[in-house]
Amino acid sequence: MRGTIQNRDTFLSKVASRLGREKRASEVERPKWSYNPQDAVLKEANADELLEALKTQCTKIHTDLLVTDANHLPETVKEIVSEYGGGPVVAWKDDRFGQFGLTPLFKEIWPKENVEIHEWDYSLEKRNIGYAEHANIGITISDITLAESGTAVLFSGKNRGRTVSFLPAASVILIPKSSLVPRMTQAARMIRERVELGEQVASCINFITGPSNSADIEMNLVVGVHGPVKAAYIVIEDL
Template identity: 85%
Template structure:
């Protein structure tokens, strides 16, 4: 469903009036810059080099980073969840967990080990938030991953509640290696291209860089102020 822009013409006419001219509808060209640093950073980097940049950045943003493949992902996932104190665990309703081989862990192994796993269910509305709030760990999947800043980009939808990534005490984000891009520049282009091609826009796009932290008070860094205290990225080699 497309939104409606209210009072657009009146707003633009007012700005043009303050500038002392009429509104222009044509003849405006985008500036051509002589230097484009947004494209130069990591311009020639391949996936392995971007992964090394991500590893370096994760040491600066207090985020654990593990690299594995689909075959070993369940073992890696189990280890990090145990390290973070176990369940309850909350996940999205997302078929990619099954593609990564995590369904047996979520549906069979953990329940037998008394690790509670809750899958997001939009039909019960706000009760999802209650489950996410009492969960110890939330598990999500990155759509695009910024190597330069160590940022995971999460797309929300009715089956992918955004509270899964910030209400639990710890956050574990799956990062397919194929999602690695240099920085925000490429992420913005990818999102724009998807929308322009007719793909449905996410209900919310979250750029998440490690655990919650703030240094607003006297420049003293405090982790876990308004979100997860711990964060881990699990990079899956899917190339």
């Protein structure tokens, strides 16, 4: 949030001094561009067209994509978890899971089937990380989803541990269809607008595009080098 930066003026004055100039007294004027190509990508796309773009991109980023509705979501989550090898499962502690009808699966069905599940609890502090390290699957929810790149944007919080999405062997991210936007341009704008409205924005925002991968060595793509080796997006039709 704005207003929480400490010692800003002292820091900037010291930088200016080291550069041998006076500290700038006024804000830098934002340039006004005559052409904004970043706004043109998928500009006229509706929700269904954005979903089609996401589907296409997921084939390129080694990510499974499933589309369902709230009524069938528990069954879909159960199936993908089973396909990925079952538990242990670690998930955010998020009210949206209840809204999506997943509480019975988390609290009743999986415990009865001996599928271990841990919901992130900030009061357990570092023990949460231990659960995430040993989990086979992490389940999170995308706050903003970029159709162009197939990127899920996750806002961390006290009960939304960032390690849930990258320490387990597989990542399952729930994507409300209403969270779909064309690309990074819109996501950055939405985050900035929240800040300008004085809303508290997550201290850590993760942009996740499928399973972990790297082509650092001789440009050969290797999937699953420093995080989940499998990833699935479950798009939920709007309630």
